[in-house]
Amino acid sequence: MTTSTKGLEGIVATQSTISSIIDDQLSYVGYKIDDLAENSSFEEVIYLLWNLKLPTAADLEEMKNALADNMEIPDAIIDHLRSYDLSTVHPMAALRTAVSLLGLYDTDADVMEPEANKQKAIRIQAKIATIVAAFSRIRNGQDPVKPKKDLGYAENFLYMLNGKKAEAIEIEAINKALVLHADHELNASTFTARVCVATLSDIYSGITAAIGALKGPLHGGANENVMKMLTEIGDEENAIPYIEEKLNNKEKIMGMGHRVYKNGDPRAKHLKKMSKELTKLTGQEKWYNMSVKIEEYVKENKGLPANVDFYSASVYHSLGIDHDLFTPIFAVSRTSGWLAHILEQYDNNRLIRPRAEYTGPELQDYVQLTQRG
Template sequence: MSSTKGLEGVVATQSAISSIIDDQLTYAGYRIDDLAENSSFEEVIYLLWNQKLPTESELKVLKTQLREEMALPEAVIAHLRSYDLSTVHPMAALRTAVSLLGLYDSEADEMSEDANKRKAVRLQARMATIVAAFSRIREGKDPVQPKDNLSFAANLLYMLNGEEPKGIEIEAINKALVLHADHELNASTFTARVCVATLSDMYSGVTAAISALKGPLHGGANERVMKMLTEIGEEENAVPYIQERLERKEKIMGMGHRVYRNGDPRAKHLKKMSKELTELTGQPKWYNMSVKIEEYIKKEKGLPANVDFYSASVYHSLGIDHDLFTPIFAVSRVSGWIAHILEQYANNRLIRPRAEYTGPQTQDYISIEKRS
């Protein structure tokens, strides 16, 4: 029995949710390019959960359900207010708040298909509200209630900023949500499936997934990209900064990807939005700097940008705090986590791999008084 480090290349399950084949990402067979350019995030949620695009009436029902379930229990709001907001990271707050949500859901441990679908809607809707409420509470402001006439993407920005967003801002966040919604068997999705394969509840599965996403090797790349851009400061500093980092053999975040060899197909969509938004906000340097870094890394290392690289300047241009980048990722990715959780429940087998033992072989037990 031999092992593969990091399970790279190991096929662990069968899934009809998304695929990465020949550097092309699809959701239920639909190309990510088509979805990013044409679909709303609500359509993608429905697609991932049902493996088909919704009709107009089906989409209307889902949009209504999501808006109706966005309100948080008062106890969760009170809990967010109790955090030490000067030190707690938003991902830790999100992880704890989602776990807490399960205590206030009478169906949390009800495992019927209908109950799980209702919980899916609640979790999808309330993740956005948690992130927005946490952001406002730590700014000393009251949480903002969603509006019935706004889309999911528009409500997310509205609840964060307290102002209805512009068309291009809605387009940008909608694209980001669509592009991050699912990505086959990534670390957080696999964590969610392992968790619920024990027949644990959906809240446990999503909490486990958030815990995996919290790690900087998975969900924190865009936050670290923006930190790098901020350190660089001006366009003329970009290439010298990267040269110095490479000479010290330091990793450049947002470059390359474990499963793509010829480039992340999602990156180009956010690159376009980055250009438009940074021009709109009068700070084109963030986009120009990013392009210079991408071109240099591609020339020196053969690594193109991944989806996290340009999402950094997109989120920054939307006025989103840098430490909220990964929680926003989670607001999108929960749609995929839930899809995988539902799929795991539908055809479950406990996930229990083996380990290749590398320790000492059989040893004789020595009584404690004879040990040296």
């Protein structure tokens, strides 16, 4: 049997046509992330990931309408969100549970035909944004806001979150973040989703499992922890001494470096640009300036450039979004990729069942209970 690799690093576990990371270049179905981030709406990217081609104008309109038509969530989900202990529950735990519960209200949840799964994908992608926004408002003592069918996905999310029309730059920032986080090859949560549905479990189980994996601070929780770090630093002059102390104590600097990229995360520069614009617009430039200082210092001293989580933190903060909502917003975006991989897994399924390299004791003789010392 082949010797194990810790964390499956370097192991190719499957073939996929959805996204790739080759020579530090991320692409979705062969389209560079830079081109998509600068030119595409999130709805276009959803269509691309699920259909492996860019949409025509008619295709895109159909996708937008389908998402808008399915954004409302059952009242039972709202009531369930209200029942949580809102003083202690983390939004990712709430989201994980709500998505699982959502499956109970879908009469086609266990129907496995391709078209049924495609329709469920639409419903899940549409509703997950509504769940995050509803939870945020409920815990702040506000009533959830219903989506508007004439708004695009990013704008609808901000409208449901804040209860008012968003500014153009805010919509651009959220749309760009959704595009950049949509898929990332066989990351931990995507692999989790594929392992789950490879048993022919239903699509809701796959998304719920993926949310559970994304919840961890070494995956989706990084951007929340970046903002926690920036808040602890407080002022620009404290940035380098704070980071020096962390590095001297051999502590991890969240948002720096990446397991896959050797020369830098290609997504980071897009959110770095948005961070600069938004922090200037909102009079919070210290968060951007502080981030640049940290990035430059860590890169020079540890050879670790910033990843996509690093600047998404100050972008979301500048939009007035609660810090513990950063990872749920990541989930809203990554659901598009999870669904693409789930559909791909269903299309050419084989149970995912790797082996483990055993490192325990050799075979032993069983000793009866009365003879054990």
